[in-house]
Amino acid sequence: MATRLVLEDVSLQFGGIQVLQDVSLEVEPGTVLGLVGPNGAGKTSLFNCISGHYRPTSGAIRLDDVDALALPPSRLAEAGLARTFQHPALQLSATVLENVLLGAHSRLPGGPIAWSLRLPGTRRAEREAREEAEELLERFGLAWATHRRPEELSHGLHKGIELCRAMLSRPSLLLLDEPAAGLSHGEVEQFIDSVRRLRDEGEVTVVVVEHHMGVISAVTDKVVVLDNGRELMAGTAEEARNDPRVIEAYLGVSA
Ligand SMILES: Nc1ncnc2c1ncn2[C@@H]1O[C@H](COP(=O)(O)OP(=O)(O)O)[C@@H](O)[C@H]1O
Ligand SMILES: [Mg+2]
Structure with a gap:
């Protein structure tokens, strides 16, 4: 809503x-x-x-x-609430997909500790978040960049990646x-x-x-x-x- x-x-x-x-x-x-x-x-x-x-x-x-x-x-x-920034700050050497996945943290169960331990309940949630991230990248015309790294991409694309990250938090x-x-x-x-x-x-x-x-x-x-x-x-x-x-x-x- x-x-x-x-x-x-x-x-x-x-x-x-x-x-x-x-x-x-x-x-x-x-x-x-x-x-x-x-x-x-x-x-x-x-x-x-x-x-x-x-x-x-x-x-x-x-x-x-x-x-x-x-x-x-x-x-x-x-x-x-989700936002994008005037000057996007992405993890430049992580992949685009990994950057977008950071947007899932606020809505996934267990919090960062459960995530880092990869508890069973988090695995399915992680898989779903990944699928949704891929759908968002597709939707915003960035599917081709999924496995690239932001350091190789233009500023305009950084803005698109940030938008996908924000949208992943639904x-x-x-x-x-x-x-x-x-x-x-x-x-x-x-x-x-x-x-x-x-x-x-x-x-x-x-x-x-x-x-x-x-x-x-x-x-x-x-x-x-x-x-x-x-x-x-x-x-x-x-x-x-x-x-x-x-x-x-x-x-x-x-x-
Ligand atoms: N953390 C801060 N400390 C001091 N001044 C600030 C701070 N953040 C913003 N300002 C001041 O607030 C004013 C408005 O800035 P800002 O909100 O960035 O404007 P805009 O986004 O419309 O360009 C500016 O004069 C800026 O220097
Ligand atoms: Mg401003």
Whole structure:
């Protein structure tokens, strides 16, 4: 079941810097929200607040009825949250399949100790996770790379591998941080296709940070624009593109 994500007046300070100020938003289950705004607007910091890596100075974050601020990142992952990073950190010398399999940890029985001891119950789960990982790689056009190593592959492919890893946890809430940055034209099309399919299936709520407005228009139901840690506007991608305040924030000049 896809998650309803609610943020109420989330603020975040580091030292004297106000990184986020009173950000509120609501993402309906199974929809795709685009989070856009210039560099330094606070988009990644907002993701870090949702995933439990940063602690907001004030405000509330809920995943359905779960108080996200009461849980550490590992428990939020068990509650269905998965994310990809602006700068993917893969195990470069492990295989692509092994990297994707890391995404299964939050949902497999027994935890890492049972896994490392290879207890009987974990073997079947491991086999199933492997099959599912292979299906995901196939689905995201990466089957050919299953046994390659990330160190031999392009940055764009790293983003795809990370997405497969996130999907293997069967998330109900997926946060994607600049997934299309550095992708080739063909990879961008593939990515758009994948997110649209996820939305059609309705099993996961997605929040995507992206500068590529073509991607934002193609995949989002709604857009929130951040500037200097505050919400500048909320609406459709089309409305955001045409909003003079948004144009000004991006270009740094009056439109
Ligand atoms: N851990 C941190 N310590 C201090 N400042 C931070 C930290 N994380 C983010 N910031 C500051 O927060 C602001 C927003 O950064 P970020 O969330 O990365 O923006 P965006 O993802 O929109 O480009 C920047 O000024 C950045 O320097
Ligand atoms: Mg960022």
